[in-house]
Amino acid sequence: MLATFGGVFAGLLALPAARALKKKFRKSPAPNGYDARQHKWLMCIDVDKCIGCGLCADACKSENHVPEAPHFFRTWIERYIIKKPAPDSTAVRGEVEVDSPNGGRGGFPPTLVPRDEILKSFFVPKLCNLCEASPCTQVCPVGATFDTPDGAVLVDPTYCIGCGFCIQACPYGCRFLSPVTKTAEKCTLCYHRITRGLRPACVDICPTQARVFGDLKNPLENDPLQAFVQKNKVNTLKPHLGTNPRVLYANLDKEVR
Amino acid sequence: MRFFHLPPQIFRLVILIFAIVVSYLVARTLLTPDSFRDTGFYRGAALAEHTEAHQPVFAGKKACGERHPKVIATLTKGGHKTLSCEGCHGVVSQEHLKDPDSKMIKPTEKVCLRCHEASPSRPAWFKQIIVKDHYSEKCIECHLPHEPNEVQ
Numbered sequence: 001m002l003a004t005f006g007g008v009f010a011g012l013l014a015l016p017a018a019r020a021l022k023k024k025f026r027k028s029p030a031p032n033g034y035d036a037r038q039h040k041w042l043m044c045i046d047v048d049k050c051i052g053c054g055l056c057a058d059a060c061k062s063e064n065h066v067p068e069a070p071h072f073f074r075t076w077i078e079r080y081i082i083k084k085p086a087p088d089s090t091a092v093r094g095e096v097e098v099d100s101p102n103g104g105r106g107g108f109p110p111t112l113v114p115r116d117e118i119l120k121s122f123f124v125p126k127l128c129n130l131c132e133a134s135p136c137t138q139v140c141p142v143g144a145t146f147d148t149p150d151g152a153v154l155v156d157p158t159y160c161i162g163c164g165f166c167i168q169a170c171p172y173g174c175r176f177l178s179p180v181t182k183t184a185e186k187c188t189l190c191y192h193r194i195t196r197g198l199r200p201a202c203v204d205i206c207p208t209q210a211r212v213f214g215d216l217k218n219p220l221e222n223d224p225l226q227a228f229v230q231k232n233k234v235n236t237l238k239p240h241l242g243t244n245p246r247v248l249y250a251n252l253d254k255e256v257r
Numbered sequence: 258m259r260f261f262h263l264p265p266q267i268f269r270l271v272i273l274i275f276a277i278v279v280s281y282l283v284a285r286t287l288l289t290p291d292s293f294r295d296t297g298f299y300r301g302a303a304l305a306e307h308t309e310a311h312q313p314v315f316a317g318k319k320a321c322g323e324r325h326p327k328v329i330a331t332l333t334k335g336g337h338k339t340l341s342c343e344g345c346h347g348v349v350s351q352e353h354l355k356d357p358d359s360k361m362i363k364p365t366e367k368v369c370l371r372c373h374e375a376s377p378s379r380p381a382w383f384k385q386i387i388v389k390d391h392y393s394e395k396c397i398e399c400h401l402p403h404e405p406n407e408v409q
Contacts, residue, residue, distance in 0.1 A: 013282065037296075049380070059343075059344075062348055063314045079378050108376070108378070110376065122380070123379075143298045147297065148296070156299060156303035188307065192307060192308050192313060201313075
C-alpha cells in the first residue's frame with residue numbers, strides 16, 4: 001500500500017522535473033529575432049543639461065498611451081529651488097522648494113519664489129531607476145513584474161492582479177496603477193522601441209541630450225553612454241536604501257530626493 | 258510490516274496530507290504557463306508580447322531624414338543640431354506618411370518659448386530671452402529655426 005503511494009508520489013514529482021528539463025532545451029520566442037540576453041540597456045541623466053522644457057514627459061505620454069489624467073507619469077521632471085539662507089542664520093543654503101506641476105508637461109510655469117530669494121535652481125528628470133536589487137520585483141506576489149535579462153523592468157499586464165504592492169514598494173515613486181487596465185504601469189524604457197533598434201521616446205526628443213541612452217553590451221562608435229560615464233562624476237538617487245539603482249545622475253545635488 | 262504499525266488515525270491523516278500535496282502538484286503543473294521560469298520567475302513570453310503589443314509612435318529623426326535630407330544637413334550645422342524634428346513639429350502623423358503633401362504642425366512662438374523663455378532654473382549656458390525685453394514677439398521675424406546661429 002505504502003509502496004504504491006510512494007510510487008504515485010514519485011511519479012507526480014517527476015512531472016515538474018520533466019517540465020523543467022524540457023524548458024532548458026527550449027529557446028524563448030524572440031521578438032523580431034531580438035535576443036534579450038545580448039543587450040544591457042541603461043539610461044543616464046545629466047542634470048546640468050536639463051532645461052525643463054517637458055518634451056520628454058509629453059513624448060512619453062504620447063508614445064506609451066499613458067492615461068491623460070494629470071497625475072500618471074512614467075517619467076517626469078522636478079524643479080528644485082534652493083533659496084538663500086535667512087539673514088540671521090549661519091546656514092550656507094536655505095530651504096528647498098520642489099515642484100512638479102503636471103509632471104513638467106508643457107514646460108514649467110514661472111515660479112512664485114521671488115528671483116532675489118533664489119540661490120540655485122535646476123531641473124531633475126526622473127524615471128524608473130532600473131534597480132539591481134529592485135524592491136518592486138521582490139514584492140510582487142504573482143511574478144507579474146520582473147527584471148528582463150536586458151536591463152529593463154517590465155510589468156506583465158496579463159498576470160498583474162492590480163494589488164499595488166509594487167507601487168508601494170518603489171521608493172522612487174515611478175509606478176502607478178493604470179485606471180484603464182487596473183494593472184501596475186511604469187517606465188518600460190520604451191521596450192517596444194529598443195527591441196526594434198530605436199531609442200526611448202524621451203531620449204530621442206530631449207533637445208539638450210540630458211538623457212543619455214546606450215547598450216552596455218554593444219557600445220556604438222562614440223557611444224554617448226560611454227562618454228557620459230568617462231566624463232562625469234555620477235551619483236544615484238537614494239543610495240541609502242540599498243536598491244542599487246543603475247540609472248546614474250551627473251551633477252546631482254544633495255537636496256534631490 | 259508487523260513491527261511498523263501506524264494507528265488508524267495517523268494513517269488517515271497521512272492519506273489526507275498525501276491527497277493535498279498531490280492535488281497541489283497537479284494543479285501547479287497544469288496551471289503554470291508554459292513560458293514561466295524561462296528567463297526568471299515570470300512568464301517569459303511577456304517580453305515578446307510587450308514588443309508586439311505596442312507600435313512605436315514617434316518616427317525619429319532618421320525617418321524624417323530619409324525624405325528631408327537637406328533640412329537635416331542644415332540642422333546639423335547649427336545650435337539646434339540635437340533637436341528632434343518631432344519635438345517642434347509634433348508626432349509624424351499617419352496622414353503625413355500617406356499623403357506627404359499634408360503638412361506637419363507649423364510651430365508657433367509658443368514652441369520656441371517653451372525652451373527659450375528665461376527662467377532662473379535653466380542653466381546659464383543655455384540661450385534664454387525675456388520676451389518683453391526682446392526685440393520682437395514674433396521669433397521668426399529675425400530667426401531661422403533650422404539655422405538658429407544666423408540672425409537676420
